[in-house]
Amino acid sequence: MRPRVAVVVFPGSNDDHDAALALEALGAEPIMAWHAHGTLPDVGAVVLPGGFSYGDYLRCGALARFSPVMAAVEAFAAAGGPVLGICNGFQILCEAGLLPGALRPNASLSFVCRDVEVVVERADTPFTARCHVGQRLVIPVKHGEGCYLPPPDLATEQVVLRYAPGHNPNGSVDDIAGVCNARGNVLGLMPHPEHAVDPLLGSTDGALLLASLVEAATRKEAVLSA
Amino acid sequence: MRATVRVRPKPGILDPQGEAVLGSLRHLGFPVSQVRVGRLIDVELEATSADEARAQVERMCHELLANPLIETFDVEVEP
Numbered sequence: 188m189r190p191r192v193a194v195v196v197f198p199g200s201n202d203d204h205d206a207a208l209a210l211e212a213l214g215a216e217p218i219m220a221w222h223a224h225g226t227l228p229d230v231g232a233v234v235l236p237g238g239f240s241y242g243d244y245l246r247c248g249a250l251a252r253f254s255p256v257m258a259a260v261e262a263f264a265a266a267g268g269p270v271l272g273i274c275n276g277f278q279i280l281c282e283a284g285l286l287p288g289a290l291r292p293n294a295s296l297s298f299v300c301r302d303v304e305v306v307v308e309r310a311d312t313p314f315t316a317r318c319h320v321g322q323r324l325v326i327p328v329k330h331g332e333g334c335y336l337p338p339p340d341l342a343t344e345q346v347v348l349r350y351a352p353g354h355n356p357n358g359s360v361d362d363i364a365g366v367c368n369a370r371g372n373v374l375g376l377m378p379h380p381e382h383a384v385d386p387l388l389g390s391t392d393g394a395l396l397l398a399s400l401v402e403a404a405t406r407k408e409a410v411l412s413a
Numbered sequence: 414m415r416a417t418v419r420v421r422p423k424p425g426i427l428d429p430q431g432e433a434v435l436g437s438l439r440h441l442g443f444p445v446s447q448v449r450v451g452r453l454i455d456v457e458l459e460a461t462s463a464d465e466a467r468a469q470v471e472r473m474c475h476e477l478l479a480n481p482l483i484e485t486f487d488v489e490v491e492p
Contacts, residue, residue, distance in 0.1 A: 246480060253477075282480070289482045296429040336426070336483060358427065 189216040190404035193230040195260065195276075197222045197251045202237035202273065202381060209381040210234070213394060215401045222254040231404030232269045232313075233260055235276025237329075237379055247290060247332045248278030257283055269313040269403045270373045271396075274330055277365075277375030286368055286375045287341055291334040294358025300329040302389060304351035305364045305378055312347055312367055313403030314374045317395045324348075324392035326378035328356050333377040335359035335366070345369065348376055414458055414466045415491045420479045421451035454478055463490045 192215045196203045207217035218228045222240075227233065241250035251257070257279075264270045264285055272280040280286040293299060302325050307318040318324070334357045348365030355362045357377070365376030380393030422428040430450040438445045456473070460466035470488045479486040 245478070249477065249480070289480055291427065291483060292429050294427055294429055296433050334427070334429075338482060358429075 189214060190232070190401055190408050191216045191218050191228065191230040192232045192234060192401065192404050193218050193220040193227050194234045194236055195220045195222060195256055196236075197238065197240035197254060197275075197279075199240040199242055200236050200238035200275070202275075202379065205379075206234050206236045206273065206381045209384040209393070209397055210401065212384060213398045213401050215404060220256060222251070222256045225255040225259060227256065227259040227263055231406070231408035232271070232400050233263055234400075235260070235270070235272040235279055236381075237274030237276060240275055240279065243332070246282065248275060248280075248282040251275075251279045252283040261285065264368075264373050267370070267372055268407055269400060271314055271400055272373075272375040273379055273381065274328075274333070274377055277377060278332070280373060280375045285373050286366060287345070288335055288337045288366060290332050290377075291336055292332045293330070293334050293356070298329070298331040299333075299356040300327070301356065302327050303354045303356050303364075303378060305348045305354070306351050307347070308349055309344070309347045309367075312371050312374060312399075314367075314396050314399050315347060316399040316402060318399070323351055324383075324395065325390040326380055326383045326393050327390075328378050329382075330357070330377055333357040333359065335363045335377070337361070337363060337366070341366070342369070347374055348378070414460045414463070416456045416458065416466055416470045417489045417491075418454040418456060418470060418474060418478055418486055419451060419489075420454065420474075420484050420486045422449055423483055423485055426483050451484075463492060466490045
């Protein structure tokens with residue numbers, strides 16, 4: 188049976204369908220979860236997709252955090268379920284306190300839309316199990332507010348992905364591109380793995396991250412049904 | 414009752430908006446050395462006293478209007 192993965196749809200999400208298509212191509216059954224529902228469907232993983240939830244009003248992700256579905260996402264994460272936030276999803280997870288730090292406007296003030304190289308710092312997470320430490324992945328970014336500012340006490344182990352030297356597109360501190368919670372089951376990243384799953388798109392490196400998540404969803408479903 | 418909240422980027426935090434405005438003001442010939450861009454939020458609320466209004470608005474700031482990691486805020490309550 189295909190592992191089910193929820194893709195949360197906020198008003199203003201716009202990469203939700205691409206995330207669902209990528210997950211489906213990698214063997215999962217994506218289930219769209221509307222933000223106004225206070226519960227999640229029975230799934231093995233959750234993806235918060237990219238976009239501009241609530242028009243980026245106030246601060247990116249600040250309002251989506253109060254969507255009814257977020258309480259269910261928090262409970263899912265607290266139970267150890269893998270949660271992946273991509274771009275706006277990363278911003279939402281930071282605002283919700285599920286991830287440390289904050290995302291600020293790009294240092295250049297320009298919206299960036301291009302392929303970047305990121306280096307895998309940890310391969311023991313549900314999101315990078317198919318990668319190896321030091322591996323370089325080519326994945327596109329497209330954002331105006333992706334300058335990551337870690338809290339002063341961020342543990343090095345929580346940095347899962349870094350922009351390769353010369354590839355930092357937004358001024359993120361210490362070239363941090365992706366960060367996880369202390370437990371390692373919640374990851375946020377600015378690059379878009381769902382846009383790098385087909386040779387036609389120039390790179391298939393994003394599939395390594397999403398396929399890792401699909402595998403983790405399979406394991407989580409096995410735990411849930413046991 | 415009416416309150417005004419001013420939210421500023423914390424000192425030391427890179428403020429690219431402020432940098433861009435600084436550049437434009439200099440371009441216009443103004444002798445400007447620093448610009449920081451924040452946010453001003455007017456709130457009308459029900460409260461029985463100015464103190465109660467302030468306490469409520471400060472809670473709003475902590476819970477939503479400001480992000481303590483990157484921003485500072487101050488609250489003014491109109492008598």
